[in-house]
Amino acid sequence: MSIVVNLNTVLADRNLKSKELAEMIGITEANLSILKSGKAKAIRFSTLEAICKALDCQPADILAYKKE
Amino acid sequence: MKSLLTALKWLINFLIFSVLISIILNLGDLSKYVLTKFDLLQYSGEENSWILMLLIPLLTVLLQGYIFWLLFKLRKVIPGFKTDTIFTEKNSAIFRKVGNGLITYSVLIFFIRLIEKSFEITLEYGVSASYTLGKNFGTALSGRISLLVIAIFLLIIAQLIKEGYRLKQENDLTI
Numbered sequence: 001m002s003i004v005v006n007l008n009t010v011l012a013d014r015n016l017k018s019k020e021l022a023e024m025i026g027i028t029e030a031n032l033s034i035l036k037s038g039k040a041k042a043i044r045f046s047t048l049e050a051i052c053k054a055l056d057c058q059p060a061d062i063l064a065y066k067k068e
Numbered sequence: 069m070k071s072l073l074t075a076l077k078w079l080i081n082f083l084i085f086s087v088l089i090s091i092i093l094n095l096g097d098l099s100k101y102v103l104t105k106f107d108l109l110q111y112s113g114e115e116n117s118w119i120l121m122l123l124i125p126l127l128t129v130l131l132q133g134y135i136f137w138l139l140f141k142l143r144k145v146i147p148g149f150k151t152d153t154i155f156t157e158k159n160s161a162i163f164r165k166v167g168n169g170l171i172t173y174s175v176l177i178f179f180i181r182l183i184e185k186s187f188e189i190t191l192e193y194g195v196s197a198s199y200t201l202g203k204n205f206g207t208a209l210s211g212r213i214s215l216l217v218i219a220i221f222l223l224i225i226a227q228l229i230k231e232g233y234r235l236k237q238e239n240d241l242t243i
Contacts, residue, residue: 031243032243035243040242040243041237041242042238042243043242044242047243
């Protein structure tokens with residue numbers, strides 16, 4: 001997929017662990033792992049909003065388009 | 069839903085049983101012919117062509133065996149319906165296999181019945197050979213139409229299950 005999820009970078013910048021983020025946004029660690037690994041087919045606006053709110057960032061910081 | 073599934077299960081069981089009985093009957097006819105050929109059994113009936121006595125029953129048994137196997141495959145789908153795991157790739161493959169199998173069966177059995185009927189032609193006064201051929205063609209075809217319709221429905225269901233599986237996957241992978 002040409003959409004890349006940069007969640008690991010943002011998490012490292014914020015010194016946060018996946019488990020903590022999962023708890024903050026109210027999704028399971030397994031689902032967060034799917035999102036981070038790029039296996040997810042889609043992301044809900046509500047999830048994106050929760051992530052942006054928790055990490056205090058913009059959607060563009062998490063998602064990027066990369067030409068294949 | 070549960071009672072419908074139980075009814076479907078029993079119907080498939082009944083079909084498996086009836087196909088099994090039919091296979092046994094045809095095998096009985098076949099063994100009778102083979103035993104007569106080797107002079108192990110006295111047969112006083114009318115002597116027919118080997119195509120009618122050996123080839124057609126043999127092909128029929130093989131096709132019935134194929135249907136038997138397909139019904140067993142179809143039977144495996146029912147537990148999935150009970151546990152709400154309908155939309156799987158496996159179920160789609162089973163339905164597709166059974167649908168294609170039924171089409172193959174109905175086409176082959178149509179030709180077998182046509183050949184069988186062509187041996188039974190008795191010329192009647194005032195009835196042309198082309199009329200008899202057309203009549204045999206119609207008789208052989210009429211029984212297969214319903215099977216073809218069922219087969220096409222099964223193929224449609226297979227496609228629906230495949231599409232359902234894709235949507236389910238998409239839903240499961242939406243975070």
